[in-house]
Amino acid sequence: MATNVLIAFYSRNGSTEALAKAVAEGAQAAGAEVRLRRARDIVAPEVMASVPGWADNAKRMEALYPAPTADDIEWADGIIFGSPTRYGNVTAELKAYIDSLGGVWFQGKFNGKAGSVFCATMGTHGGAETTSVTLWPVLAHLGLIIVPTGYADPIMFQAGTPYSAHAAVDGQHVTAVPANDLEVARYQGRRVTQVAAALKPLRG
Numbered sequence: 001m002a003t004n005v006l007i008a009f010y011s012r013n014g015s016t017e018a019l020a021k022a023v024a025e026g027a028q029a030a031g032a033e034v035r036l037r038r039a040r041d042i043v044a045p046e047v048m049a050s051v052p053g054w055a056d057n058a059k060r061m062e063a064l065y066p067a068p069t070a071d072d073i074e075w076a077d078g079i080i081f082g083s084p085t086r087y088g089n090v091t092a093e094l095k096a097y098i099d100s101l102g103g104v105w106f107q108g109k110f111n112g113k114a115g116s117v118f119c120a121t122m123g124t125h126g127g128a129e130t131t132s133v134t135l136w137p138v139l140a141h142l143g144l145i146i147v148p149t150g151y152a153d154p155i156m157f158q159a160g161t162p163y164s165a166h167a168a169v170d171g172q173h174v175t176a177v178p179a180n181d182l183e184v185a186r187y188q189g190r191r192v193t194q195v196a197a198a199l200k201p202l203r204g
């Protein structure tokens with residue numbers, strides 16, 4: 001039976017989206033069935049209109065990726081959250097999705113599943129590590145088994161952090177996520193799939 005991996009991300013400029021697609025490639029290469037889902041915008045339309053590209057990108061991504069739901073959590077064996085950095089922390093958009101999941105949390109639908117995080121920043125030292133690690137207590141509350149990237153693959157000596165894949169990209173001006181960062185994301189997708197598959201029989 002396939003291992004089901006949910007990749008629930010938010011992205012406005014496309015960097016986190018590029019990482020999410022690479023995570024999905026890695027997960028699929030490890031045999032996962034993947035759902036790619038983008039959390040919806042929650043800021044006012046004026047804010048989305050204030051930066052060229054934001055509203056158009058949102059429209060494009062809404063057509064490609066359904067909004068994540070509680071059913072996706074029930075379906076998944078592995079859950080990977082992706083977010084751009086906001087002041088060294090996760091986006092309100094991704095957190096709003098997670099905060100909508102109290103019902104499935106109460107029913108124990110996260111328990112014993114693999115959980116992991118990736119993120120995009122603008123600056124190399126713009127808070128990638130804090131953004132990913134800030135979500136770890138949330139993963140613990142949900143009952144997920146936290147899967148860090150560690151240094152268990154040679155690519156980790158080239159890019160990424162031991163906590164997660166990340167890309168340092170000024171999304172408003174640069175569209176390409178560096179190849180090494182995408183490779184770390186693929187590795188993270190593989191790793192989470194492997195851990196999720198190993199945990200699945202233990203959940204009963």
Ligand SMILES: Cc1cc2nc3c(=O)[nH]c(=O)nc-3n(C[C@H](O)[C@H](O)[C@H](O)COP(=O)(O)O)c2cc1C
Pocket residue numbers: 010011012013014015016017083084085086087088089120121122123124125126127168169170171172
């Ligand atoms: C309100 C706001 C706060 C941000 N805070 C940070 C930050 O603390 N550090 C950083 O490096 N980038 C910060 N950024 C930039 C984004 O995290 C960065 O452009 C990211 O790559 C965007 O991801 P996306 O392309 O998936 O939308 C901020 C952007 C916004 C709009």
